[in-house]
Amino acid sequence: MAEQVAWTAMADGTREDYEFLSGLYEGHARACLTDSLFDLLARMEGPTLGYRVDRAEHSRQSATRALRNGEPDELVVAALFHDVGDVVAPHNHSAIAAEILAPYVSEETTWVIRHHGLFQGYYYFHHLGGDRDARDRYQESPFFERCAWFCQEYDQNCFDPDYDSLTDADFRPLVEAVFSRQSRLGADWELDQA
Numbered sequence: 001m002a003e004q005v006a007w008t009a010m011a012d013g014t015r016e017d018y019e020f021l022s023g024l025y026e027g028h029a030r031a032c033l034t035d036s037l038f039d040l041l042a043r044m045e046g047p048t049l050g051y052r053v054d055r056a057e058h059s060r061q062s063a064t065r066a067l068r069n070g071e072p073d074e075l076v077v078a079a080l081f082h083d084v085g086d087v088v089a090p091h092n093h094s095a096i097a098a099e100i101l102a103p104y105v106s107e108e109t110t111w112v113i114r115h116h117g118l119f120q121g122y123y124y125f126h127h128l129g130g131d132r133d134a135r136d137r138y139q140e141s142p143f144f145e146r147c148a149w150f151c152q153e154y155d156q157n158c159f160d161p162d163y164d165s166l167t168d169a170d171f172r173p174l175v176e177a178v179f180s181r182q183s184r185l186g187a188d189w190e191l192d193q194a
Contacts, residue, residue, distance in 0.1 A: 033179050037100070038168055040084040052161045059083055060165040061158040067166070067174075069153065074105040077178045078113050079154045080171055093117060103183040111143040112150050119151045 005017045013021075044055035053061070063080035071079075078101055085096030098114035119135045126132040138144050 030180070034172065034176050037081055037084065037175065037179070038172075040087050041081065041168065043087045044083065052159050055083055055086055057161075057165060058158050060167070060171075061160065061163050062154045063171060064163070064165045065158065066154050073174050074101075074109050074178050075112075075150075077101075077171070077175050078105060078109050079150075080175070082113050082116055082155070103185045104178050104181045106184075108143050108146060111141065112147045115143075115147050116151055116155060119147045120155050122148075122151065123156045 003020070005013060005021065007013055007017070041056050041059060044059065045057075046054055048054050051058070059080055059082065062082060063076050066076045066079040078097075081100065082097050083093060084100065085093030089096045094114055094117035098110050101113055102110045115135070115138060118138075121130065121134055122132050124132075125134060135144075135148070138147075141147075
């Protein structure tokens with residue numbers, strides 16, 4: 001049996017206990033992260049929900065377009081996983097995807113993914129009685145244009161059943177490279193979030 005702490009309440013732990021646990025958790029999380037993300041993507045396969053492709057194909061198409069357009073690796077990976085929050089949080093999927101990516105990508109990429117749902121509304125909110133220009137409240141952001149570009153080039157146009165998207169296996173090396181980066185948020189942030 002693997003070594004374990006002796007206590008049943010966290011208040012009873014020691015520094016040595018938490019150093020031990022942190023090492024085990026970090027190793028496990030790093031080893032499983034890529035597979036867990038691809039599992040989320042696979043959970044989006046199946047029903048098209050009225051679109052011409054399912055959500056997984058939409059995501060692969062988004063990432064394929066970004067890669068073929070020469071975008072940085074982190075944006076390609078972000079494009080691949082920009083909608084994975086749909087699986088567990090359909091009403092705030094953008095925020096969920098952004099938080100998954102945040103430790104490993106730039107502030108700009110995190111912002112783009114966090115706001116892409118609202119920015120995507122430019123293409124359809126007005127058809128449902130909403131404000132297609134709702135994104136304009138963020139015009140002062142230095143990332144506004146990049147998010148609008150992301151939605152124009154890698155989201156609203158990625159529902160083509162005839163597009164030759166790359167496979168998960170094609171993206172795996174990029175995903176592993178991005179998610180093996182040192183967290184940009186640092187240990188203090190991680191401790192604050194626990």
